[in-house]
Amino acid sequence: MTWTTIIIAGILTYLTRMTMIALVSRDFLGSRIKTVLEYVPSAVFPAIIFPGIFMNDFGAFIEINDPKIFGALVAVIVGYFSKNIISTILAGLFSYWFLIFVIFS
């Protein structure tokens, strides 16, 4: 790996951030597209969440009794009712740790 590779990857990443903000005028997007953009968080983040839960480090599906599934469910429930980010993350982590260190150990 060389600095050149990193710099090119960096420029490319910066372009993905900058293009729609600085280069493309908003009028260019039709009104239909603008309303669909409302859904961007719901349409993007599950692509990070699902593989993070259901895939292991080697890109294979985990088993149905994997502690990560339980941890994620607890996080969803706690997050839904508490509306608090820290409790959501901690509830997920602690329930996950409880399973791997106490129950399955």
Next chain:
Amino acid sequence: MLSKKKLFTKGMLDIFPHMLSVIPFGMICGAVGVELGFSPYLVYGMSILIFGGASQIVFLQLLSGGASNLVAIASVGIINSRHLLYGAVLSEYLEKLSFFKKLLISYFVVDQGFAESNKYFKRNKTEKFLHYHLLGTGCTLWFCWQIATLTGIILGSLVPEELGLKFAIPLTFIAIIVQDLKKLDHVVVMITCGLSSLLFFDAPFKLYIIIAPLIALFVAALILRFKK
């Protein structure tokens, strides 16, 4: 009307809880790079030049696994292409900024910062200096990311691997979208995206990370059409 300083601070406070997952992930990122045998300077250089967690890890793993530079660069570009969607959403609120300021603020657009600032923007459309909220979330993320990756590079993996702290990443994003589970249309879009991401997980260049959102947005467009 809130002052620039107040908005910046509000952004910092709004993003603060996410540091719970960002900091351990950054430390892992730094430690992994050194463990894979790369020079500490190169590994840290990525945190400044690329500044994107998942793509940095994939980049290192691909190169250490013998992939060509081109494959590694293409993968980083594809993983980070989701920023195009964030930019399209944010442009509504950043339209009036000068070209130079737009160039500057773009560097700080990151997943969690986009998500939290976008939530704030939607509720406070009339504020004049809204972009300071995005700067607040972005700069906080940037600063913590630098410190965390540096710590990982210098001290190695401080966090024991058995803790499985990578799991904090999906949890942080669950916290971001969980309130939208109240809306059926959003639930459909989320499930479409999630299932598509698993279906296309083996696609080359990590393409699943942009294919799944595009399919989900297409479904969202269909939903909007039915609603009318």
